[in-house]
Amino acid sequence: MPSHSRVLRAAFAPLATLALAFVTGIACADSVAPTFVFRSIGPATSGGRVTAVAGTDRDAALYYIGAAGGGIYKTTNGGFDWTPVFDEAAVAPIGALAIAPSNPNIVWAGTGEDNPRNDVSYGDGVYRTNDAGKTWQHLGLSETSQISSISLDPRDPQLVLVGALGDPFADSTERGVYRTGDGGRTWTRTLFLGPSSGVSDMVRDPHHPEIVYAGMWQVRRRAWSIASGGPADGLYRSTNGGASWSRLSGKGLPRGIMGRIGLAIAPSDSHRIYALIQSSEGLLWRSDDAGRTWRMTSANTLINQRPFYFSRVFVDPTNKDHVFCSSVHLVESHDGGKTWKQTGRRLHGDHHAMFIAADGKRILGGGDGGAELSLDGGATWVRMNYAVLGQAYHVGFDLQTPYRVCAAEQDDGTFCGPSVGTAADGIVSRDWLKVSGGDGTHAWPDPLDPALIWHSSGGEDNGGSLGLYDTRRLSDENISPYLRDQNVVAPKDLAYRFNWEAPVAFSPQDGHVAYYGGNVVFETRDRGRSWRVISPDLTRNVAAHQLITGGPITREGTGAETSDTILTIAPSAARAGQLWIGTDDGVVQVTSDGGTTWRNVTMPGIDDAARVTSIDLSASDPATAYVSVERHFVGDRTPYVYVTHDGGARWRRIDAGLPRNQFVRCVRLDPRNPSLLYAGLEQSLWFSLDGGGSWERLIAGLPPASVRDIHVHPRANDLIVATHGRGVWILDDVAALQELARARKARHYLFAPRPAIAYAHHDDTFDVLGGGSNPAGDALMTFYRASGGSGAAQLEILDTRGRIVRHLRAPNATGVVRVAWDRTEDPPVAWHSAPEWNRGPEGGAEVIPGTYTVRLVVDGVRLQRPLRVLPDSRAVWSMEDYARRHDFLASLYMMESDVDIALNRLDAARAQLRERKRRPALKAETRQTLLSALARADAIAATLSANLQNDQDNDFLTDVLRERIQALIGAVDGSSAPPTAAQLREYEAIAHEFHARMNDVATYTSDDLVRLNRALRESG
16 A cells, blocks of 8 residues: 655645745654553452541532542542542541531541451541642641541631540550640640540530530450450540540440440431440430430340441431431431331441431442442432442462453452453453452462352351352352351361461462361362361460450451461472461461471461461472561561571561561562562552562552552563552563662663553443553553653664654653553654644554564663564454554555645645735735635645544534545454455545545645745745
8 A cells, every 4th residue: 555645745845935844753652651650450349348438518529438448539520430539648548537517628537447347457647638638738646546536616627626446456545535726736635544445436516516425435356356345435525625524324324334336416406316335235325315314225236236347326417316327237217216127228238437418318328338329318329339449358360361360358259350451441340250249358260270260258157268159150169178157156166267368279280289278278189079188287276366256245256356277378389299388376387298297487486466477489499488477466567577598497587678667468579580579568568679688668659558469470470469448459560670670780771571462452431430440551661760861761663674663752750661552653643733632643553463672762872672562362363464454554544644744734834825815015916826825725625624623523514535534544443353345445435535635735736836936926
């Protein structure tokens, strides 16, 4: 297919005397990806625990939600879109949110979730934004750990009360009620009962703001137990805006110890107060005389099935008898709390937070399944799972192209989805397959058959629940090795004990062999049809850790506190039969003979309060192991990371460069660089280039969520990270980390790009939910640039003939810089005067699969690397098909480029002709010649393009040459197929029209403008 550019530019040469000179340099597309950053792949559709919500009566479309481990999201359109607004903070768990009554741009946030279940995470105090979430200021109370409530005085925006629950794992004095009168510059603690008691809830009388009620709660959690309630608790009232407090007792309130307390005051009648109290005497108490007397109105456990986790009550602002309680189910009463019914049909279970607008109709709720909205007073609801809040414990993957990722999430089950979606919008909701419910903890596609998904979960009747999901048959089979109900059974009475995160692992040498951890190691060779025990009890077997938990008021029996169990299993790739395990009571053991004998190789100084959260082994050295240990369940947030190079005989600490106040969740050895380690901490991700001798934080766009699991995909070389609060993230192609030490030494370094896959994507505008992003481009070029350089870097893509097919401009940045290429050639020249949407595409034809060269030019240095472009293995196209499609599109893009060159020159010529026309000294004959040239230019331009100003103008304007070219490009560009016969016929018609129009341009140039130039010279 012929090139027309040379002919066209030669035809325009005479215009140089009249129009501005045209610079023919190659157009540089600005399709530059953000530099080296993670991308979120979701899933959003799974939900995630929302612990705080806030709305306002000033703006019915404005809401904020705070997540257990995902920060703060904001919507300004009633929940259709959610944007994270807290990712620059140091922490992600949110316990309380409050919008200022006088100004919705002012929002207060209390960090640290106040629901102390086994996966609760801590905060670092109070924040405030004055600009609707754009920026946040930290206002102190850094050591309060968990904040349950914030109360703003509607009369004075500087007067604020904060209720701090405090650290649920250790005694501390940083808890109770804090008061500020100067907007958070200074704080005074006004209510404190002791080092183990804090605020569970706090409410202010809407009609008498000086009256405030607070519930004080004595609570202590351990890995193996939770105790809710004690003598340092109770209901308190302040009559001077929180400056001082008095305890309310008697007058109908429970006489014994209390546990968690939730409070609500009816806006329609502030004499009506509800107190949801964990008590052996009942659950809901009501006062109708502003707290002077009380009576118990309900002992129905439906309203508070797990008091330590729920205990929240809310009142309709328009009806003091219409009450909601958020518990396992959302329940409501229409008679002041006497009788209750379950509501919230189709909502996820486990509810925690609620905002009710003044009209009583608009309600925003939050729970373990995400955010939920009602516009009719709670009669009907919709889940708004558009924000990625999933609390992943562990992540698995297969070896397909693109590979599948499986995320096991707290209370939302296990979801599997692609690392790269087929939709142009990214990874969308329909891409995610839910393979199990419950509290997902581990998930792995079968090593020999990726259609089978192994998954474990906590919260089932038996604590060690293991399933196998068949994606072909859409069936899930329970393959647990032990089926005794662990709920409300003393673990010491069980034959086997299983952790909430009971691990599953596979033999690297034989994919038929799988392992599962209880307090012993189970092995199966037939995918769970039968199991055999290959170890003794490998834990410390501490009897004091194996009692029925809960108390002193209410038992707690979900299996989350089952202790003295195996927490991690690590089979060795370097030696068949070698298997390492770590327990939740501080034991590391290893077998080298498939389980016949075991050696206890626990590090010195590790006690039974320690949890061995991960073990990672060298793939080449069977004596090298890396182990992470944490003790946060006893209040110790120190990170502990160990290495051994002699099979556990000696251990060395390698955590000196990590922050001292963040415990470690996992450590992982890079499979390609034995000196590169990754460490997932409770609020950050770190890496070490020298085997743990020093550490650097890897932010790269990752929010400050808890990093629970880390893997490097063996084929794609992607870093896959499971966060407990923001789902799964991928850092594409981590060669830059694997070779970073070498790059820093070289000062300028181009990393070898991984092969680019010619993935076929399609538009999917009706299914954009799901929260996942595709890679910024199919080909990712990454380089290192030392500081001190100047000017932008250039990247060039060359084909096998040495022809530059694409020029890319890189960010003018130092350090690790990444540029994405979408596999398209240089774009056609843009039509500059067209509306932005219609100036032309950002790229040309897609290159065909093959070998290319990436060339970097920066600071006078020229570096290059080969780049392979591979076909999509799911496609059926031959190399001939790819070539035919490319040549067809390349010719069309060339036509579009030449048309736009002509339009740009005609636009410039017409502008100058109109300017000349306004000059009064022109002779009449010359003016007529000028007008003729202008009319001829207008007529030719009209044959080149219909000059669409809006994208629907083609519905009533006749397409001409440019629009026909664009339409044919669109018809072919939507698939990877070569052109059809009909498309070839349309091409021939377009080519005929193109030659005719270009001939008109050439004739115009050699005729009208030549005469005009002559007339202008003659007229002086």
